[in-house]
Amino acid sequence: DVKVTQSSRYLVKRTGEKVFLECVQDMDHENMFWYRQDPGLGLRLIYFSYDVKMKEKGDIPEGYSVSREKKERFSLILESASTNQTSMYLCASSSRDRPEAFFGQGTRLTVV
Amino acid sequence: GQNIDQPTEMTATEGAIVQINCTYQTSGFNGLFWYQQHAGEAPTFLSYNVLDGLEEKGRFSSFLSRSKGYSYLLLKELQMKDSASYLCAVNPGTYKYIFGTGTRLKVLA
Numbered sequence: 001d002v003k004v005t006q007s008s009r010y011l012v013k014r015t016g017e018k019v020f021l022e023c024v025q026d027m028d029h030e031n032m033f034w035y036r037q038d039p040g041l042g043l044r045l046i047y048f049s050y051d052v053k054m055k056e057k058g059d060i061p062e063g064y065s066v067s068r069e070k071k072e073r074f075s076l077i078l079e080s081a082s083t084n085q086t087s088m089y090l091c092a093s094s095s096r097d098r099p100e101a102f103f104g105q106g107t108r109l110t111v112v
Numbered sequence: 113g114q115n116i117d118q119p120t121e122m123t124a125t126e127g128a129i130v131q132i133n134c135t136y137q138t139s140g141f142n143g144l145f146w147y148q149q150h151a152g153e154a155p156t157f158l159s160y161n162v163l164d165g166l167e168e169k170g171r172f173s174s175f176l177s178r179s180k181g182y183s184y185l186l187l188k189e190l191q192m193k194d195s196a197s198y199l200c201a202v203n204p205g206t207y208k209y210i211f212g213t214g215t216r217l218k219v220l221a
Binding site: 004031033035040041042043044045048050056058090094099100101102103104105106 | 142143145147152153154155156157160162199201203207208209210211212213214
């Protein structure tokens with residue numbers, strides 16, 4: 001079974017803090033994604049990566065950056081957390097050989 | 113633009129059949145996906161259609177018409193555990209996926 005693991009299930013951070021969300025997958029997938037999910041807005045793509053050290057902006061990259069130094073790990077960074085970044089963050093991965101994406105359990109981030 | 117539409121909420125009775133519709137307008141098309149998401153949990157993959165027609169997988173079936181930009185997910189013999197959100201997603205031909213806002217299904221006893 002594919003396993004996508006996010007480092008935290010729940011996080012509470014203060015406004016202005018630098019926040020790191022970590023995601024690790026164990027299936028040697030080339031593609032990795034970060035989404036945020038908000039009520040009524042669905043899943044919105046923040047960034048994705050199709051290879052090590054490669055990254056592309058999604059639909060809502062402002063206020064975020066990412067890092068992919070190793071194939072299995074994709075990190076999302078909030079440079080200076082703000083209250084409007086309070087959300088559920090979902091990491092996903094997929095292979096070039098199989099079409100579906102597999103999701104981690106999600107990190108519910110609250111910025112106060 | 114890219115747009116995926118699905119109903120916000122549906123209610124059905126245990127043992128019944130329910131059909132959740134999804135219409136899409138995307139710049140390209142390389143497959144349509146359905147995911148199930150229980151409250152507070154991650155989405156889990158249900159089905160994938162890339163050619164027109166019906167794909168059946170146990171109690172769940174998914175249909176695609178590319179010419180109409182239309183898909184549906186059919187759930188038979190509904191069970192209480194099927195109460196969840198159902199997400200329609202399209203791969204427009206790039207690495208990424210575009211998701212609809214999801215349909216919240218409530219199954220009543």
